[in-house]
Amino acid sequence: MTTALFRTCPDTGFKIDLKVDKLIKWNAVTAIVFLMVGGVFGLGVAMTRWPAVHLLPADWFYLALTAHGVDVLLVWLIFFEMALLYFCSAILLNSRLAAPKVAWVQYGMMLVGALITNVAILQGDSSVMFTSYVPMKAAPAFYLGIILFAVGALMGCFVFLGTLYIAKKEKTYEGSIPLVTFGALTACIIAIFTIGAGAVILIPTLLWSMDFINYIDPLIYKVIWWALGHASQQVNVAAHISVWYAIAAILFGAKPLSEKVSRTAFFLYILFLQLASAHHLLVDPGLSSEYKIFNTSYALYLAVLASMIHGLTVPGAIEAAQRKKGYNKGLFEWLRKAPWGNPVFSGMFLSLNMFGFLGGISGVMMGTEQLNIIIHNTIYVPGHFHGTVVVGTTLAFMAFSYWLVPTLWQRELVFPKLAKWQPYLFGLGMGMVSVLMMGAGTLGVPRRLWDMSYSDAAMPYEFPAAAFLMMGLNGVFALVAGVGAIIFIVQMVGTVMWGKKKVPAAAAPETAAAPAAPARTPEASAVSSYGSAGTMEVPGTFVLALIFLVTFMLYYFVNWKYLSSVWGLS
Amino acid sequence: MSDQNTGAQASPEGGGEPIPVMQRILDNPFLLVFLGVTIPSVFYILWGVMEVLAIPNAP
Ligand code: HEM
Ligand SMILES: [Cu+2]
Numbered sequence A: 001m002t003t004a005l006f007r008t009c010p011d012t013g014f015k016i017d018l019k020v021d022k023l024i025k026w027n028a029v030t031a032i033v034f035l036m037v038g039g040v041f042g043l044g045v046a047m048t049r050w051p052a053v054h055l056l057p058a059d060w061f062y063l064a065l066t067a068h069g070v071d072v073l074l075v076w077l078i079f080f081e082m083a084l085l086y087f088c089s090a091i092l093l094n095s096r097l098a099a100p101k102v103a104w105v106q107y108g109m110m111l112v113g114a115l116i117t118n119v120a121i122l123q124g125d126s127s128v129m130f131t132s133y134v135p136m137k138a139a140p141a142f143y144l145g146i147i148l149f150a151v152g153a154l155m156g157c158f159v160f161l162g163t164l165y166i167a168k169k170e171k172t173y174e175g176s177i178p179l180v181t182f183g184a185l186t187a188c189i190i191a192i193f194t195i196g197a198g199a200v201i202l203i204p205t206l207l208w209s210m211d212f213i214n215y216i217d218p219l220i221y222k223v224i225w226w227a228l229g230h231a232s233q234q235v236n237v238a239a240h241i242s243v244w245y246a247i248a249a250i251l252f253g254a255k256p257l258s259e260k261v262s263r264t265a266f267f268l269y270i271l272f273l274q275l276a277s278a279h280h281l282l283v284d285p286g287l288s289s290e291y292k293i294f295n296t297s298y299a300l301y302l303a304v305l306a307s308m309i310h311g312l313t314v315p316g317a318i319e320a321a322q323r324k325k326g327y328n329k330g331l332f333e334w335l336r337k338a339p340w341g342n343p344v345f346s347g348m349f350l351s352l353n354m355f356g357f358l359g360g361i362s363g364v365m366m367g368t369e370q371l372n373i374i375i376h377n378t379i380y381v382p383g384h385f386h387g388t389v390v391v392g393t394t395l396a397f398m399a400f401s402y403w404l405v406p407t408l409w410q411r412e413l414v415f416p417k418l419a420k421w422q423p424y425l426f427g428l429g430m431g432m433v434s435v436l437m438m439g440a441g442t443l444g445v446p447r448r449l450w451d452m453s454y455s456d457a458a459m460p461y462e463f464p465a466a467a468f469l470m471m472g473l474n475g476v477f478a479l480v481a482g483v484g485a486i487i488f489i490v491q492m493v494g495t496v497m498w499g500k501k502k503v504p505a506a507a508a509p510e511t512a513a514a515p516a517a518p519a520r521t522p523e524a525s526a527v528s529s530y531g532s533a534g535t536m537e538v539p540g541t542f543v544l545a546l547i548f549l550v551t552f553m554l555y556y557f558v559n560w561k562y563l564s565s566v567w568g569l570s
Numbered sequence B: 001m002s003d004q005n006t007g008a009q010a011s012p013e014g015g016g017e018p019i020p021v022m023q024r025i026l027d028n029p030f031l032l033v034f035l036g037v038t039i040p041s042v043f044y045i046l047w048g049v050m051e052v053l054a055i056p057n058a059p
Helices: A018-049 A058-091 A100-122 A140-169 A179-209 A218-252 A259-281 A289-324 A343-366 A380-409 A416-442 A465-498 A522-527 A539-563 B021-026 B029-053
Strands: A006-008 A015-017
Touching: A006 A018, A015 A018, A015 A058, A018 A058, A018 A100, A018 A380, A018 A465, A058 A100, A058 A140, A058 A179, A058 A218, A058 A380, A100 A140, A140 A179, A140 B029, A179 A218, A179 A259, A179 B029, A218 A259, A218 A289, A218 A343, A218 A380, A218 A522, A218 B029, A259 A289, A259 B021, A259 B029, A289 A343, A289 A539, A289 B029, A343 A380, A343 A416, A343 A539, A380 A416, A380 A465, A416 A465, B021 B029
Parallel strands: none
Antiparallel strands: A006 A015
């Protein structure tokens, strides 16, 4: 009863279920369109927080900030992740997709949900930010759209699990699922928890905004909402780490240094990563220190360990593969001779490094109960998460798109020269945005604040000039990153619509026998099979890891020192 | 052949070598879903909500 139709990808040899092909394409393109919409709002926000420009009036600022959060954090990332789930299950496992109709329901519900929420935000009475803390009340459509969107995403998770199940039953692969698929499974599991928690809190909130319920406790709301809000970031982390592994395999034929270790690291994510939701409640009264410290320290550090393992083993895998090819001189020939002009590589490698150095280190600092107060609710927080979810996840997804889109559509990139620069423009621009927001936050500048000069406030307050300077520079680099984002979108949309059709190179030897499917390339089989590199000889990677650890420790301890001077009460 | 990796079972290579426990756990997506949903539900949500509910009302 296997009615699926397949084609064979001429570049990779992957057998692709035609229905999956279409689903991946629609989810990915929709994701990119919402990245564009959300990015425009982001620029509006950054231009308003640039004190000398102060672009938008207050009500528009909060509207734009809400739309920015929803469209990029939820809509862009989750649509793209749906494409990834289908890719990592059906294509990597060589299988048909379970329940393609349900997958279309996923797509439809997510799209309709995203549109409904966007309309609600644009109507102006739902500027509650994406966190929608009660007792701030948005229009019912705001919550309804998010709920539809989330239920759609849940359908996608079930289709993914179903595909794992039928692939196993129909024996389309042998042994364990490939590591990249395992990473996607991790993302899927965390997503199921995320969406469940979201339903528990957002459905009552919807009823409350429709006046069917008259009270929702703000602290309970916060606890449950952050199970959604934080865990969804861990979906992003698991997904972009899978993408790193996938890109290492696709570009270099790299196998993980140790399958076992990498898998165990993902397993630690499944067990512990979601507990860190409690770091959003560190300064809230009413919750005990035991609760806060268990969830954000003891348990979380196991998950941080897992991240460091991935951060070590991805470049390690690349180093091992490059050394095998003979790039053996000194510590870093393997890295110097990497394809820095290929956006798939440069985007991925920038993502890996900046995620660790900017997002990772700052995250551990903020997640420490005592230190959190230094930066709580300052613009340091958006600085941190533009280091995780933007230069980490978004950049990794962009890098992957540079491979996925030309491969699936069988078209050449429209502006290959420009593509070389794009990851640097977007990545480094955004990296600076992240650093500058963290800098201004350290000086106390609040997040989500329309006017940092407090010109019409009853009690005046003045930030140091350095804070104004940093917020201005932040605007400048936001523009740089914005140009990078626009290039990416033009590149992708252009490639899909006008890219030159690839000539199927594999069709060359047209010999007698039936059109034998081209075998999977070594790279394609590296990404879709189980197995380790079989070496631990990666001295360059160990040096990089050492640099990381030293930076990490210095920064961490400097903040303890800084803590002692925060309360300058006299 | 059974189609699911439950119970002691020979490795697919047919070598008769039993699959290690850890690998059997990691090969069972539904067990992983169970763990990944219950652990945070208990330690984060339930524990947190119980603490909030235990806060006495202001007189
Ligand atoms: C051109 C690209 C971008 C620019 C210029 C930009 C800039 C900004 C700025 C200035 C803020 C406001 C901070 C505040 O006032 O509190 C912000 C908030 C935020 N950004 Fe971005 N961003 C960009 C892309 C992204 C992307 C790709 C994501 C997610 C994948 C993202 C996620 C967020 C979130 C979740 C917030 C918090 C909104 C809130 O506080 O409710 N941003 N962004
Ligand atoms: Cu968090």
